[in-house]
Amino acid sequence: MARNNNDDDDAIDESDCCGNGCTNCILDHKPQPSQRAQLAGKRNVILTYANFRLLSNEAHKADAQVRLMHFGYHTEHDADDSILDIPPGHHVMLRTDATTPLLRPYSPYWSDFAAKEFKLLIKLQPNGPMSSFLANLQPLQVLQFRGPIGGNYVHDAKAAKCIVIIAQGVAIAPTLPLVAQILDNEDDMNRIRHLICAQDLEHVYFRERLLEFAQYWNYSSCLYLAHQSCTCCDSNTPPTDQPCEQVRRQLRYKEAAYTGRLEAKQLAAQLPVNDADNIVVIIAGHSSFQREMSEQVAKVAGVSAGNIHLL
Template sequence: MITESDCCGNGCTNCILDTKPLQEEDDNRPNALSIYRKYNIVKILDLKPNITKYTFQLTENCDNLSLRIPPGHHIMMRSTELLIRPYSPFSVTTADFEFEILVNDCPNGEMTKYIKGLNLGDSVEFRGPVGKYQHKVNRNVVIFTHGVAIASVFRIVTSILENQEDDSRIYFNACFQDLEHILFRNEIHSWNQFWNFDGLIYLSKGGQDFKDKLKYKEAVLNRRLLEEDIERTILKVKAIGDFEVVLSGSKGFENFIVNSIGNSVDKDQINVL
């Protein structure tokens, strides 16, 4: 049972207290994440400056359990000091009870200190999933994401592109500092080969020799995302049918997007991850 003590108290958009059991017709086994369980660190990989990828796997017997983390949902990591923080798995392998998360190195962060002190084979407690997002098939999606928060939207994109019954169009806008800091750069480049994916990367500090380092037909702009870019995207998607907006980033980034959208989109169409 989830209690008030499970809440980190940081006013998260998606709180552990909002966790609800998932019902799936094809799997009646309890979700392994329904209570705090220990997951071993099986891989650690430094991806970018200050960003590390961790792969976790359930340690206990899994015969009567399943692993279900819907796209756009989070899971809560709990440290030995009972610190709690949400993370968004960008990859989930249900058969192996594995998932991968990105950890941003915040020098003064207590959870960062905890994670950085862990090694391969160490175990960490997780619980969840947490979130309210649910994509409707054939409903177009406008995504705005910033930095490491791309992990929250990664599986939303892949779940749509991999579903042959879903004709949703995706308008994807990702913001990073420069080429060196782009996460999932190869994946975004490959997504742009799909008929229903229209993706752009915006760089706030692209550099002088920017174009010489781009891949073939790579959609990267050497400037920040502007209010007029947001307005233009919303007008484009409005013209083709029903849609939703998905935001994933810092509070400042979220406020910028919401203020730029203004009253042109109903509040119930905006999903903040």
């Protein structure tokens, strides 16, 4: 059961941190009133812990441990003076004290400003305390979220750079609003290379959405499928630049894939040569993945730390 929201001041202290060493910790990135909310003259409901009701909870077709959860703002006194603003690339903190107090960050892949709703893609971790709690959620159950937290990457629509977005597994979620923001703005001349690391094609989340993105002149993507199986290759078959015929037949128009991990050689092929100042790299994934990828992009393309952003 969610707590009553009677502590709704905006103070942040040590107890607001989940202790997992997040790159964008709430202690350094306090939720700030958004420009959009200020322009609209409205209150952003999520700036302090707010109640959200679970509207739907679907298992992903390839993996029952991956859930698509849709939440809507819940209040008994909803005067129309509020909005929900979670800018692209930001996350929110989920707080629960069902059994013991727990705090965990989650990154919405979709949110609606006026309807005050958002969606999460959640991978339930074996034996994870928050995962166990989420696995047993009931329809319409009310949870408490606070945010938006982030701001490590501030997009410049006038920059005309090559934005390389590297996403691992469910961490593709916060990269979708970032991509959509660029593609939806006709005046934005930045180009996006979306490098998506997944175990296999079945685990490429939001594949249809990625195919929609591929219609735009300034978007391209490549899937890195570390454990793609087929009947023609075995574990001794070395990865090649082109997937085998069987995997190729499963790809859709404008879909590029590589059956292996994204490593230095593949990164070097994706990053523009001798143009480090015009490359911006955004990395979404587990902290060890973020560390490894940051080191690789710095090494293979000389991208400076200031142009590498971790979500």
